[in-house]
Amino acid sequence: MWIARGGEQPLSGRAATAARDGGRAESTRDLLLARFRLPARWRYWIALSLAAVALIVTAALSYRAVDRELSNVAMSRRVAVAQLAAATLSATFDRLVDVTVSLATRVRFRELVGTGKWTEAIEILRAVPKDFPFVERLFLTDAAGTLMADVPELPDVRGRSFAYRDWYKGVRSRGQPYVSPVYERAALPQLTVFAVAAPVTRPDGSTSGILVLQVRADSFLQWTGGIDVGPGGLVYVTDSIGQIAFHSKFPAQVGNRDFSTAPVVQKLRRGEQGVEIAPDPFEQEDSVSAYAPVPRYGWGVVAQQPTRTAFAEKNEQLGRLLAAYVLIFLLCGAVAYLVSRIVAQRRRAEQDLHIKAELERRVAERTARLEMVNKELESFSYSVSHDLRSPLRAVGGFAKMLEEDYADRLDEEGRRLIKVIRDNGRKMGQLIDDLLAFSRLGRKPLAVSEVDMTEQARATFAELTNGDDRTRLEMAPLPAAFGDAALLKQVWVNLLSNAVKFSGTRPQPVVEVTGSVDATENIYCVKDNGVGFDMRYYDKLFGVFQRLHSAAEFPGTGVGLAIVQRVVSRHGGRAWAEGKEGEGAAFYFALPKGGVPEDVRAHSNGTSA
16 A cells, blocks of 8 residues: 655545646636737727717717707897786787777767767767877778778878678678788778777667778887897787788888798797797898797787807807817826816706706796886886877977967967866876876785774865865765775865865855775765766676766866775775766775775785885
């Protein structure tokens, strides 16, 4: 028996062979791995290339995202401009239609038209073109569309049939006020106009005539030329059949130019709104065109800017962004894969944050501008009333100078005409004051306190009569109220002044002021023994500029009762009236017994802000 040296046992022959084969296989595997293993330099460049590809892909995606975001911001600004202009135009049309309907529904005017007294009827409206400068002229037609009277009078038009006009067809088919497309009027000079027509109805509802206000498109829509769309931008307005009604850049190329086949105009006629890049129909240049329809009238507004200027700021920012990406790529190529990747991610993150913050800042600025524009629109009527004062003072001043300096050169008719000018100037001044007072009612927050209504009514009556004891006041103690003392004073001023005015024709005018309390309200009443009114026209009583008596009989502007209604409503109350012709009238208003409700006060103060 063999004994292994050193205590080791010898391997059997089969085990030794297996061990030799295993060692040989392991050596072969190591040799193959060594032969096909990439060099470290190659692995570095592959890793760096993968990092570069990843960086390029990420940069491209980020670039596209920023490009898309900046494009959306640039286009959304034009959309906001178009929507704002369309909303303004819609409100302007609403006011114009309201004016037309108010004129067509005057009681005396309807009676004259119903009896065929066309000349007398049109005389009632002779001052309308002066009061509304954008109204070129107005005229009356019979139910068949034949022109019967017009202001100002134009030769060779009376007796002509205009039944072929779109405004006639619109009124006759709908039986409602209608705003026509633009057209060239028949009378000279042939101006581009559009018409606002309203039916004049008899008590039985049948149409006795049509009142038409003819409005110059350029003067009515010229405010759109002042809208800032951006460098090279413009605004144009289309009518209901696809014609260009006004173009801020080419104001002379409007009227019967038909663009109904243009894609943007077709979408407007379908009532769609949006923004797209399309050729300019005038200059055949690609432009960003934002369009918004004018509801209920079929018109539309397009805010347009050439793409080269609309996206100039975006392209500049994207150029800087692209340059930054190129710089990052070059820097990452000079360093190791891991370091370059970390640096690239950090730089991209910082740049993304910076771009995001910049975009958020720009969006906030534009939002603030839009809010400011909305507030300016709210004060539009207030500013217009203020601006009317300067020419009115000039008219009154020059009329006074003419009367004082040239009185000896004027005959009786001349002095009478100067008096008419000054009287109408004073009426216009009073109308502006009433308009301002009416507009301020929605701006001033309520300052609620306890108001002694007895003392306030008595003091107001004393101020109105100014010591004249011809009108007798009969007043019982009135319940106190909680409200804004200054605004409630306007209620007493308007109600008591009306009572004194309309009872002044009586031999013994009497004004009676009473008050009562029920479970939830304090009720106040001002009653007079004056001329009264017909309850059939009660629905017009508290409207702005609504009068049931002529200005020749009783002076006034028709705003007083509207102010009463507004003030009482802001206090959460209600106002109403009772009357009978020749037997006087009673005007009531009720205020909440516990003061102005919190929800009404919050809404009122929030709205006024």
